[in-house]
Amino acid sequence: MQALYAQLLVGLINGSFYALLSLGLAVIFGMLNIINFAHGALYMMGAFVAYFLLNLGGINYWWALLLAPIIVGIFGMILERTMLQWLTGLDHLYGLLLTFGIALIVQGVFQNYFGSSGLPYAIPDQLRGGMNLGFMFLPVYRGWVVVFSLVVCLATWFLIEKTQLGAYLRAATENPTLVRAFGINVPRMITLTYGLGVGLAALAGVLSAPINQVRPLMGADLIIVVFAVVVIGGMGSIMGSIITGFALGVIEGLTKYFYPEASNTVVFVLMVLVLLVKPTGLTGRAA
Amino acid sequence: MKRIISAMLLGTAIALAATSAAMAQDKAIKIGVLTDNSGLYADLGGPGSTLAAQMAIEDAGLTAKGWKIDLISADHQNKPDIGTAIARQWIDVEKVDIFMDVLNSGVALAVNNVVREKNSILIDTGAATSDLTNAQCSPNTIHWVYDTYMLANSTGQALVKAGGDTWYFLTADYAFGHALERDTTAVVVKSGGKVIGTVKHPLNTADFSSFLLQAQASKAKIVGMANAGGDTTNTIKQAAEFGIVSGGQKLAGLLLFITDVHALGLKVAQGLNFTETFYWDLNDGTRAFSKRFSERMKNKAMPSMVQAGVYSGLLHYFKALEAMGGNPHDGAKVVAKMKEMPTDDALFGKGTIRADGRKLHPAYLFEVKKPEESKGPWDYYKLIGTTPADQAFRPLSESACPLVKK
Numbered sequence: 136m137q138a139l140y141a142q143l144l145v146g147l148i149n150g151s152f153y154a155l156l157s158l159g160l161a162v163i164f165g166m167l168n169i170i171n172f173a174h175g176a177l178y179m180m181g182a183f184v185a186y187f188l189l190n191l192g193g194i195n196y197w198w199a200l201l202l203a204p205i206i207v208g209i210f211g212m213i214l215e216r217t218m219l220q221w222l223t224g225l226d227h228l229y230g231l232l233l234t235f236g237i238a239l240i241v242q243g244v245f246q247n248y249f250g251s252s253g254l255p256y257a258i259p260d261q262l263r264g265g266m267n268l269g270f271m272f273l274p275v276y277r278g279w280v281v282v283f284s285l286v287v288c289l290a291t292w293f294l295i296e297k298t299q300l301g302a303y304l305r306a307a308t309e310n311p312t313l314v315r316a317f318g319i320n321v322p323r324m325i326t327l328t329y330g331l332g333v334g335l336a337a338l339a340g341v342l343s344a345p346i347n348q349v350r351p352l353m354g355a356d357l358i359i360v361v362f363a364v365v366v367i368g369g370m371g372s373i374m375g376s377i378i379t380g381f382a383l384g385v386i387e388g389l390t391k392y393f394y395p396e397a398s399n400t401v402v403f404v405l406m407v408l409v410l411l412v413k414p415t416g417l418t419g420r421a422a
Numbered sequence: 423m424k425r426i427i428s429a430m431l432l433g434t435a436i437a438l439a440a441t442s443a444a445m446a447q448d449k450a451i452k453i454g455v456l457t458d459n460s461g462l463y464a465d466l467g468g469p470g471s472t473l474a475a476q477m478a479i480e481d482a483g484l485t486a487k488g489w490k491i492d493l494i495s496a497d498h499q500n501k502p503d504i505g506t507a508i509a510r511q512w513i514d515v516e517k518v519d520i521f522m523d524v525l526n527s528g529v530a531l532a533v534n535n536v537v538r539e540k541n542s543i544l545i546d547t548g549a550a551t552s553d554l555t556n557a558q559c560s561p562n563t564i565h566w567v568y569d570t571y572m573l574a575n576s577t578g579q580a581l582v583k584a585g586g587d588t589w590y591f592l593t594a595d596y597a598f599g600h601a602l603e604r605d606t607t608a609v610v611v612k613s614g615g616k617v618i619g620t621v622k623h624p625l626n627t628a629d630f631s632s633f634l635l636q637a638q639a640s641k642a643k644i645v646g647m648a649n650a651g652g653d654t655t656n657t658i659k660q661a662a663e664f665g666i667v668s669g670g671q672k673l674a675g676l677l678l679f680i681t682d683v684h685a686l687g688l689k690v691a692q693g694l695n696f697t698e699t700f701y702w703d704l705n706d707g708t709r710a711f712s713k714r715f716s717e718r719m720k721n722k723a724m725p726s727m728v729q730a731g732v733y734s735g736l737l738h739y740f741k742a743l744e745a746m747g748g749n750p751h752d753g754a755k756v757v758a759k760m761k762e763m764p765t766d767d768a769l770f771g772k773g774t775i776r777a778d779g780r781k782l783h784p785a786y787l788f789e790v791k792k793p794e795e796s797k798g799p800w801d802y803y804k805l806i807g808t809t810p811a812d813q814a815f816r817p818l819s820e821s822a823c824p825l826v827k828k
Contacts, residue, residue: 138639145631250721251464252652252685258663265665271635274663346663347628348655348685352461356628391623391632396595398632399624 141271142392143385148277150384151284152339156357157364157376158288159335162295165371166308166328169219169230174361175354176238177333180207181340182349183245186256196259196345203341204334211333215326238355245351253348262345280342287338288377291331295373304328360399363406369416379417448748449489453479453736454518456508456533457548459497462626462652463525465681466726467548471495471523473718474729477711478736484744494518498529500625505529509536519543519751520739522732527551527598531558538562541753545739547731550650550677551601552816555780559823562753564760566781567731568699570602571816573676576697576785576809578609581644581674589674590642591620592633592657594649599625602648602676618642627653630660638666646674655682662690679726683802688793691802695789699814700727700769701803704786707768716800724800734767735781773811778823785814 156178163171184206185199194202214237222229258276265274295301304324307314311321340354347353360383368379383402391398409417455475457467472495479491494516498505505524512518513536521537524530525548537544538560545564546554552571554563589610593599599622607617619640621633634657637645645666647657654675661673675682675696683691702712702724711733715725725733742759743749750756757779765773765781773783787807796802818826 138635141635141639142632145629145635148631149629246460246464247720250681250723251460251462251468252466252655252681255659255685255687255690257687257689265663272638272665272669274665276663277631346660348652348659350652353628356626388632392636395621395623395633399627 138270138392139389142388144268144271144273145277145391146385146388147381148281148384149387150381151281152343152357152380153361153364153384154288154377154380155284155335155339155342156361157368157380158291158373159332159339160361160365161368161371161373161376162291162335163329163332164365165295165373166304166332167215167219167325168227168308169222169234169329170227171332172231172235172358173214173238173241174234174333174336175356175358176241177207177211177354178336178340178343178357179245179351179354180210180241181337182256182344182353183249183340184337185341185344186254186349189256196341199341200338204337207337207340208330208334212326212330215329219329220322220325238358242351242355249351251350251352253350253353256344256349258345276345280346284339284342287335288380291335292373292377360402363402365416367402367406367409367416369418372416372418375416375418448751449484449487450492451484451489451520451740451743451749452492452494452516452518453520453522454512454516455493455495455522455732456498456505456512456529457495457523457525458500459495461500463500463548463650465685465723466651466679467523467525467728469495470715470719470723470725470729471548471732473715474725474732475522475736477715477718478733478740481733482737482740484740487744489743498524498526500526500529502528502532506532506536509533509542510540513537513540513542517751519749519753520545520736522736523548523728525549525728527553527601528596530554531597534558534560534563537753543739543753543757545732545735547735548728550598552605553597553601555776555778555821555823556816557822559778559821559825561779561825562757564735564757564775564779564781566735567727568697568785569780569815570598570605570677572699572785572809572814573602573697574606574609575816576787576807576814577674577676577695578606578646579613580695580787580807581672582610582613582615586644586672586674587615588642589615589617589644589646590637590640591617591646591648592630592637593620593622594625594653595622596625598650599648603646606646606648606676623649623653625653628656630657631664633657634661634664634666638664638669638671642671644672644674646676648676650677651679651682654678655685658686658694659690679728680724680800680802681726683790684723684800688791688796688802691790692792693790695787695806697785697787698727698803699783699785700725700730701786701788701805702800703803704805711768730769734765734769737767738763738765776818778818778821778826780815782811782815784811785809 184203188194262276368375390401455472520543527549530549547566552569554565593603678696761775770783788803
């Protein structure tokens with residue numbers, strides 16, 4: 136039983152990465168109608184930026200949490216301005232292919248210079264060590280990841296669903312012409328939204344840097360699972376992707392305990408089941 | 423009649439001239455480096471293996487003697503089906519004479535079959551499974567650098583002797599992990615230890631915390647990592663986080679490469695014990711080669727034992743071909759010649775190749791230095807023990823290889 140609690144908690148930790156990443160994807164899909172396959176590469180860039188900040192600029196983890204999403208977010212906005220914006224109104228497939236190509240190029244460049252085994256990034260001193268919870272030894276850093284990503288997820292949800300800015304955004308996706316008639320700069324808003332989604336990916340990258348190696352392929356390994364999470368949760372649904380992210384982390388964690396061999400397929404089995412029963416995803420609205 | 427005879431003679435002469443010309447001219451070699459160029463093992467093999475092959479070609483000096491040597495490389499993506507497809511294409515279309523590297527045991531066992539069927543040559547320097555020279559041994563294959571039996575024998579025995587008598591395995595769920603766990607279990611049990619549990623994780627796992635918690639709960643003294651590359655580095659890093667080592671358990675890296683230690687950094691990797699058959703800083707010969715190698719690597723990396731094996735294996739292959747006076751394009755024949763000749767190069771020293779295809783050389787037990795002991799980049803290992811060549815690998819008396827006459 137104790138082991139079970141431990142696995143639940145570990146699942147929650149992984150779930151927080153899924154949640155952060157799928158949230159960014161959901162925001163981008165919901166607002167821009169783009170299936171952002173470059174998300175994994177941008178997540179990886181977040182981790183690398185944190186590494187560069189520390190090793191080249193002496194800038195610590197805490198600043199990296201703030202700076203890396205901004206830097207990578209700006210990179211994302213440049214991508215949106217120079218490439219993605221021309222795809223408005225075209226079939227989803229174009230956005231998918233373009234972003235997939237971008238992902239391959241970015242990964243290829245990083246792999247060319249940094250190899251595949253990655254670079255070390257140490258846990259910040261303040262978050263070292265762990266607590267004995269009775270049923271498991273919880274590293275402080277992992278606890279921090281869960282709490283922090285939960286806060287970020289909820290803040291993003293609040294921003295989009297409950298604020299004036301979020302209302303503009305949602306309106307702009309429904310009817311851009313009308314919103315523009317009110318004097319709102321819709322293209323700029325869309326660029327900023329893409330930047331926000333990308334920033335969330337980069338933030339997840341910084342969070343994961345001390346846990347995993349900072350590797351060029353770290354995003355490619357994760358992104359497929361995250362897409363499954365988004366599909367299960369319902370494309371474009373903010374709360375749906377947050378809840379599904381955490382839930383699937385837990386389910387995956389339990390699989391690692393009961394039948395580890397299946398732990399990297401369980402998410403896809405669930406995806407198939409959900410698609411069979413409810414093709415719009417658990418919380419998705421019919422298109 | 424006379425004219426007919428002279429015409430026949432002329433014809434025969436032309437035919438003879440043609441064949442002898444073909445034999446004399448056939449100094450063409452095509453080498454294929456089949457490896458993981460983009461995945462989790464790319465740093466320990468990958469482009470570095472191709473560079474090592476290139477250096478072997480340059481250093482052998484055969485091109486100056488009129489040989490024509492081509493080198494191609496491909497990415498098998500750690501998938502046996504892709505590996506065999508490339509292998510067939512290379513043999514049938516590209517006319518590749520010899521396969522080098524072929525890391526990943528799953529891919530290696532599959533390619534081993536193709537190479538045998540098509541009478542080509544495989545010098546495997548990357549795959550670990552000891553089955554390549556045991557039940558699956560082939561007259562066309564030489565297993566050059568290391569294998570799971572040797573790793574288990576050296577590291578496993580040393581750890582049990584040092585008091586680590588209860589083991590829990592984290593095992594990569596494919597041919598390599600299974601072989602390494604099986605061979606290490608045998609050594610542990612034979613040395614008086616006991617295996618109290620095992621968990622099999624999928625290849626290329628990012629998060630090991632679930633598995634590490636299970637290992638922690640088992641209370642085994644040794645947590646044996648029967649995995650490699652990125653899987654091992656992630657395990658070690660996360661084990662530190664979950665307090666595995668500070669809680670009194672010891673991590674056993676059954677297969678670690680210098681590129682892994684470099685990726686982890688000494689702070690995390692210090693104190694780990696493991697076995698390799700090559701280290702760049704062993705002697706003048708290894709240092710000289712490694713320096714040249716590192717200068718030509720994009721990230722200035724020192725060679726791994728897999729890459730060193732590609733160099734060493736090819737040099738021996740060239741020697742055999744030179745002794746044969748040409749390339750007969752007959753895999754089994756060349757391999758037989760290679761087995762006849764003793765091996766000798768600057769990287770692995772003097773050695774031999776056994777009937778089962780096992781290349782013999784000493785195995786070194788290393789410990790990773792503490793950060794303060796290291797004098798600079800890549801100065802990572804302390805040599806703490808050497809197993810002589812004749813004791814490092816599976817004795818022929820235990821072999822299930824049909825090529826071994828008993």
